[in-house]
Amino acid sequence: MRHVMRRLLPVLLLAVLMLAGGPVPSAGAHPMATSAVLLSIGDDRVEGEVQLPLDRLAIAVHRDLTPESVVGADRTFLHAYAAAHISAADATDHHPWSVTLGTGTTRTIDGTAHLVYPISIRPPAGRSVTDFDLRYDVIVEELLTHRVIVTVASKTLGVFDWDTKSLKVPVDRESWLSGFVAAARLGIEHVGTGADHLLFLLMLLIPAPLLAAGGRWRAAESRSARRTLVRVVHVVSAFALGHSLTLALAATGVVDLPTRPVETAIALSIAVSAAHALRPLVARGEVVIAVGFGLVHGLAFASALGELGLERGSLVTTLLGFNLGIEVTQLLVVALLMPSLLVLSRTAAYPAFRIGTAAVGLLFSTSWMLERATLTTTDPFEGVQTWLVGHPLLVALSVATLAAGARLLLYESAAAPGRAGSARRER
Incomplete structure (x- = not known):
């Protein structure tokens, strides 16, 4: 026995x-076809782009997506979906800022088809850009393993995921340590x-x-x-x-x-x-x-x-x-x-x-x-x-x-x- x-x-x-x-x-065996939010801070607005991998996006919205459909039959639906899951507010008084997504286009990034939206974030009229909180849960609200890399002025700020759906975006960039910690966390999650x-x-x-x-x-x-x-x-x-x-x-x-x-x-x-x-x-x-x-x-x-x-x-x-x-x-x-x-x-x-x-x-x-x-x-x-x-x-x-x-x-x-x-x- x-x-x-x-x-x-x-x-x-x-x-x-x-x-x-x-x-x-x-x-997926290798679930990090990551999204990315690339931001650049100006005096009166923040501009950049949002990159969404189509395979992960399709799972999140429960639709079969193709490079043709995302700029065709599914264009209006996807634009509304993405816009509804991105918001911004002043970091001090929490007054909401406007978030505008431009017309989406398709692009191949690292061999994967992506839907890319230009993004513009603005404080209320008459106010300059200060530190603000960015809330984002496109795709991650459905996919536990998905990650969204956020950069500001070509420097790593942090990562959105299932547990982290809000990040503080500073006007004056923090020390290199914040980018180092964010990258270390990304490395842990990438292998994990x-x-x-x-x-x-x-x-x-x-x-x-x-x-x-x-x-x-x-x-x-x-x-x-x-x-x-x-x-x-x-x-x-x-x-x-x-x-x-x-x-x-x-x-x-x-x-x-x-x-x-x-x-x-x-x-x-x-x-x-x-x-x-x-x-x-x-x-x-x-x-x-x-x-x-x-x-x-x-x-x-x-x-x-x-x-x-x-x-x-x-x-x-x-x-x-x-x-x-x-x-x-x-x-x-x-x-x-x-x-x-x-x-x-x-x-x-x-x-x-x-x-x-x-x-x-x-x-x-x-x-x-x-x-x-x-x-x-x-x-x-x-x-x-x-x-x-x-x-x-x-x-x-x-x-x-x-x-x-x-x-x-x-x-x-x-x-x-x-x-x-x-x-x-x-x-």
């Missing part, structure tokens, strides 16, 4: 997680809501407590916790090195690749790392995979900062903050999962857990590759992925529970011979 339970526990855990994810509305980036990291962590020998994964010695920690540090550092390099090159315009091939390559990176978790591809393969495909992931990270027109000084600050947010999120993932994986790896349940989790990773990544290569139109596992990303603590707790249960079974098995011997002596 103990042998059967060791084999079934990982399978039951994965089944529960997948069934629980079924009814949740899909948000991106199922593909998280799954890639998980696939790299699964074989970390093991040793490759004879083309197979073998359990490591119980004294090798330090070796495992060093190996995890190498993996995370390699990934950080790879994505930091291409993030900087792409954000500064040195490297410019279309979004679809990059996203397809990210899905491929997960498939390769999942295959490596099933069976070692090369010695220290997870480090090689991390640095190699980290270069590809950096291009995707850069897409979150694209088309914002950041000035050089602001770009440096934003890159540093965004990168810090990415690293913080990666370290949190490691801290949440690695202790449980280390305990679980020293039990008989780990081979089934490793194979089952890697198989799910391979399944998800294959589905993403087909969709991103336009070979399929939908991803049947989006609901599952969205649920898993939306409940990180529950996932970590499930793995910890599995590790504790497998460890308990191991102790009971080890104690059983001793108890049996005592019983024979008593007889």
